[in-house]
Amino acid sequence: MLRLANVAHAYGDVVSLRGLSLDLSPGEILCLLGPSGCGKTTLLRIIAGLEGDYSGEIRLDGADIRPVPVHQRGFGLMFQDYALFPHMSVRENIAYGLKRRGDRRRDIKRQVDALLERVGLAGLGPRDVAALSGGQKQRVALARSLAPNPRLLMLDEPLGSLDAQLRDQLALELRKLLKETGIGAIYVTHDRREAYAVADRIAVMDAGSIQQCDSPRQLYHKPANAHVARFLGLRNLYARAENARALQLAEQARALRNATQYILIHPRGISLDGLASAPAAEFEATLLAAVFRGEAWDIRLRLDGDLHLSCSTSELPTQIGKPVRVFVALEAVLALDE
Amino acid sequence: MRTWLSRSGYALYLLPLLFLGIFFLYPLLAIFDISLRPDGALDLSAFGRLVASDYYIEVLLFTCWQAALSTALTLLLATPCAFVFARYRFAGKSLLLSLATLPFVLPTVVVALAFASLTGKSGILNSLLRALFSLDYTPIQLERTLAIIIIAHVFYNFAIALRIMTGYWASVGFETEEAARCLGADAWSVWRDIRLPLIRPALLSAGILVFIFCFTSFGVVLILGGIRFATLEVQIYYQAVNIFNLPLAAALSIVQILSMLALMTIYTRQQRNLQLRLASSATIARAPRTAAEKVAVASCVALISLLLLSPLLALLARAVLLGGQVDLSNFLALAEKSRGSLLFIAPLEAIVNSLRFALLAMTAALLLGVIAASMIHRRGRLARFWDPLFMLPLATSAVTLGFGFIVALDEPPLNLRASWLIIPVSHTLVALPFVIRSVLPAMRAIPPSLGEAGRVLGAKPHQKLLSIDAPLLGRSIAVGATFAFTVSMGEFGASLFVAQRESVTMPVVIYRLLGDPGLASYRQSLAMSVLLMLVCAGGFMLIERLRAAGLGEF
Numbered sequence: 001m002l003r004l005a006n007v008a009h010a011y012g013d014v015v016s017l018r019g020l021s022l023d024l025s026p027g028e029i030l031c032l033l034g035p036s037g038c039g040k041t042t043l044l045r046i047i048a049g050l051e052g053d054y055s056g057e058i059r060l061d062g063a064d065i066r067p068v069p070v071h072q073r074g075f076g077l078m079f080q081d082y083a084l085f086p087h088m089s090v091r092e093n094i095a096y097g098l099k100r101r102g103d104r105r106r107d108i109k110r111q112v113d114a115l116l117e118r119v120g121l122a123g124l125g126p127r128d129v130a131a132l133s134g135g136q137k138q139r140v141a142l143a144r145s146l147a148p149n150p151r152l153l154m155l156d157e158p159l160g161s162l163d164a165q166l167r168d169q170l171a172l173e174l175r176k177l178l179k180e181t182g183i184g185a186i187y188v189t190h191d192r193r194e195a196y197a198v199a200d201r202i203a204v205m206d207a208g209s210i211q212q213c214d215s216p217r218q219l220y221h222k223p224a225n226a227h228v229a230r231f232l233g234l235r236n237l238y239a240r241a242e243n244a245r246a247l248q249l250a251e252q253a254r255a256l257r258n259a260t261q262y263i264l265i266h267p268r269g270i271s272l273d274g275l276a277s278a279p280a281a282e283f284e285a286t287l288l289a290a291v292f293r294g295e296a297w298d299i300r301l302r303l304d305g306d307l308h309l310s311c312s313t314s315e316l317p318t319q320i321g322k323p324v325r326v327f328v329a330l331e332a333v334l335a336l337d338e
Numbered sequence: 339m340r341t342w343l344s345r346s347g348y349a350l351y352l353l354p355l356l357f358l359g360i361f362f363l364y365p366l367l368a369i370f371d372i373s374l375r376p377d378g379a380l381d382l383s384a385f386g387r388l389v390a391s392d393y394y395i396e397v398l399l400f401t402c403w404q405a406a407l408s409t410a411l412t413l414l415l416a417t418p419c420a421f422v423f424a425r426y427r428f429a430g431k432s433l434l435l436s437l438a439t440l441p442f443v444l445p446t447v448v449v450a451l452a453f454a455s456l457t458g459k460s461g462i463l464n465s466l467l468r469a470l471f472s473l474d475y476t477p478i479q480l481e482r483t484l485a486i487i488i489i490a491h492v493f494y495n496f497a498i499a500l501r502i503m504t505g506y507w508a509s510v511g512f513e514t515e516e517a518a519r520c521l522g523a524d525a526w527s528v529w530r531d532i533r534l535p536l537i538r539p540a541l542l543s544a545g546i547l548v549f550i551f552c553f554t555s556f557g558v559v560l561i562l563g564g565i566r567f568a569t570l571e572v573q574i575y576y577q578a579v580n581i582f583n584l585p586l587a588a589a590l591s592i593v594q595i596l597s598m599l600a601l602m603t604i605y606t607r608q609q610r611n612l613q614l615r616l617a618s619s620a621t622i623a624r625a626p627r628t629a630a631e632k633v634a635v636a637s638c639v640a641l642i643s644l645l646l647l648s649p650l651l652a653l654l655a656r657a658v659l660l661g662g663q664v665d666l667s668n669f670l671a672l673a674e675k676s677r678g679s680l681l682f683i684a685p686l687e688a689i690v691n692s693l694r695f696a697l698l699a700m701t702a703a704l705l706l707g708v709i710a711a712s713m714i715h716r717r718g719r720l721a722r723f724w725d726p727l728f729m730l731p732l733a734t735s736a737v738t739l740g741f742g743f744i745v746a747l748d749e750p751p752l753n754l755r756a757s758w759l760i761i762p763v764s765h766t767l768v769a770l771p772f773v774i775r776s777v778l779p780a781m782r783a784i785p786p787s788l789g790e791a792g793r794v795l796g797a798k799p800h801q802k803l804l805s806i807d808a809p810l811l812g813r814s815i816a817v818g819a820t821f822a823f824t825v826s827m828g829e830f831g832a833s834l835f836v837a838q839r840e841s842v843t844m845p846v847v848i849y850r851l852l853g854d855p856g857l858a859s860y861r862q863s864l865a866m867s868v869l870l871m872l873v874c875a876g877g878f879m880l881i882e883r884l885r886a887a888g889l890g891e892f
Binding site for chain 1: 513514516517518519520521522523524527531532535536538625627628
């Protein structure tokens with residue numbers, strides 16, 4: 001539906017986007033995941049039409065939309081701080097896009113009522129937006145951007161200014177709502193947990209380009225390069241030249257290529273009970289450290305050849321400094337480039 | 339030690355209160371007295387005449403009308419410029435903002451003369467147009483019209499409106515208007531639905547302030563408009579000095595005082611509202627990108643340069659150019675009194691007078707201002723009360739002050755009428771609010787923990803004052819001092835009332851010279867205006883340089 005090709009942009013001398021390409025299918029939720037300053041917001045603003053100086057192509061259903069001004073694109077954009085109109089009530093905020101579209105007053109009232117109901121704010125229409133809580137503001141902003149039935153909805157860190165608990169809950173609600181409306185969405189976030197929860201596909205961005213674009217599961221299991229692995233917080237990443245023991249393990253797993261620079265021993269393939277179904281290598285290790293995280297223990301092990309491994313386990317197998325047996329599934333040993 | 343210091347501290351507090359009581363409240367009371375009881379018994383006939391006469395109703399209406407027109411035009415021009423300033427980054431922006439603020443410190447006589455130099459009958463524009471198109475008539479005839487008064491008011495107040503609105507706009511940010519555009523708003527809808535409603539508090543605040551300034555404008559109306567366009571201010575002066583109808587002048591003064599009181603009340607209320615809604619925003623100005631944006635920036639720069647710089651340059655050109663050559667004889671002529679002049683001294687002596695009075699007024703205003711600021715700063719039941727009290731002189735027109743002086747301080751126990759001291763005293767009164775407004779924010783910005791830390795480390799109260807407070811306040815005190823000096827140099831309304839033959843100041847001399855017949859006097863007034871302009875511009879640059887970003891409330 002939406003297709004970007006070779007989009008590049010710079011703020012003066014600072015390059016913010018280096019020729020990236022992207023496809024969005026109808027009804028799909030695509031997450032742009034990356035650290036702050038990686039260009040994800042700029043990309044949203046370019047798609048919305050708010051940023052002018054860029055090169056590359058943007059097509060919607062095959063039509064070039066570059067010359068179309070912002071207000072005629074029919075895209076929804078939800079801002080990070082919501083950008084609610086402070087001088088209007090909740091109802092007026094939501095109705096604004098409908099008014100600009102020229103809907104009749106009675107239709108507007110009906111649609112706004114339906115939207116308020118849908119985002120769980122029924123009855124709050126006359127409220128002043130300044131009097132709302134963070135979560136309520138977020139819902140108003142969502143309802144406002146959904147109101148004119150946009151062809152595409154863009155959300156810039158929509159849960160960024162909420163506390164963690166509310167964020168988890170709203171992320172699920174948001175996905176449900178987007179799927180119900182069937183509107184294609186581009187969702188910008190720097191929080192990988194949020195991206196996993198919301199996205200059909202995740203595009204990991206760094207320094208103005210897309211490093212990998214895959215389903216959440218595929219992304220987590222098979223990070224395309226060391227950069228993505230680091231950003232996803234995957235531990236046990238070793239430089240090829242640095243750790244001979246890891247190299248040996250990679251050779252055993254037949255994962256190694258000539259160009260390989262890094263070896264990742266994915267934490268999901270490390271177990272202490274040997275019940276892994278796939279072929280696994282077995283080691284004698286020492287338990288170095290353990291941190292209790294509530295749902296599990298984070299532990300750190302030392303193998304012979306000075307290979308340190310981190311993983312999670314539900315029960316602490318032994319005391320610190322004592323030996324323990326460790327199994328590494330070979331399919332979880334990945335060779336990565338930078 | 340401690341009790342001694344705090345006791346003498348309270349004694350110090352009496353100083354500004356006494357000063358205000360004797361030189362501000364007492365003259366105001368005298369005005370009330372003379373208008374309500376001209377012959378010792380209650381007599382409301384002066385007021386009766388005011389109400390009965392259509393003329394004075396018209397004066398009041400005209401005062402409001404010209405102020406409203408000036409305010410509307412100022413806001414109309416300043417609003418788009420404020421948007422450009424808040425939204426875009428461009429070379430020379432801060433310089434331009436500084437330049438735009440320059441008129442704020444320029445004496446009214448200088449500004450009036452600058453506009454006369456630009457648009458007057460033999461002004462630069464007319465000479466240029468006549469030469470270009472070989473006309474034998476005067477193409478631009480603005481002398482003694484409402485238009486020139488209003489243009490001069492816009493010149494004066496443009497920067498005030500620009501600064502208030504630019505700051506507010508930057509704090510409101512531009513996200514909401516982007517949100518509106520995404521929701522389908524075109525350029526016109528964005529202005530109507532988002533931009534203007536959002537900056538409404540700033541628009542109101544700037545509007546009221548500009549209205550107040552135009553309502554009390556004296557020099558501009560007197561010199562550019564003449565008696566035909568009499569506002570309340572001009573009428574007070576005319577009744578008191580030309581006709582010597584003191585009861586009527588006093589009655590007019592009371593109308594003026596009450597109007598100002600009402601306006602200031604509205605303004606402070608609006609100001610509180612404005613500060614409530616000021617929130618920080620991450621949006622920063624960006625470079626203009628599209629052709630339309632670049633045109634907007636360029637026209638804003640052009641408008642400000644044209645409006646603000648052209649009159650000042652015209653004044654400069656008229657003063658230093660003679661027959662197309664740079665010629666400083668106008669300045670040399672200041673040393674002598676031209677023949678037939680109504681002046682009693684050579685213009686040069688007025689410069690000496692002005693400098694002397696300004697130094698005196700600066701010293702007094704600093705002393706009283708710092709004490710008053712610490713009174714306001716000190717939290718207590720009375721502090722709330724001090725702030726508006728010390729701001730009152732600012733809200734009172736200079737003409738009313740001057741008039742109060744001549745009716746109140748002309749007999750024992752305080753007969754200053756014939757003394758030159760009356761001038762620096764009146765200037766101190768006018769400069770006092772400026773000093774307080776410069777020092778107070780700096781005082782409030784010093785965290786109490788600093789002083790407490792000093793005390794814990796063993797500093798005695800006076801040591802704390804000298805080693806902690808004084809260095810931190812130094813800069814703002816310098817700003818206040820420069821303000822006081824500049825305000826005193828340019829003060830016109832009060833000086834015109836109280837200045838004696840030998841104690842006239844530069845602005846008064848310029849005004850008198852304008853009234854003198856002959857080209858020589860006119861040239862002297864041009865030269866004098868240029869000197870005054872340079873002094874005030876120098877003071878202004880010093881203030882801009884000294885002022886730490888965001889400090890000071892002017």
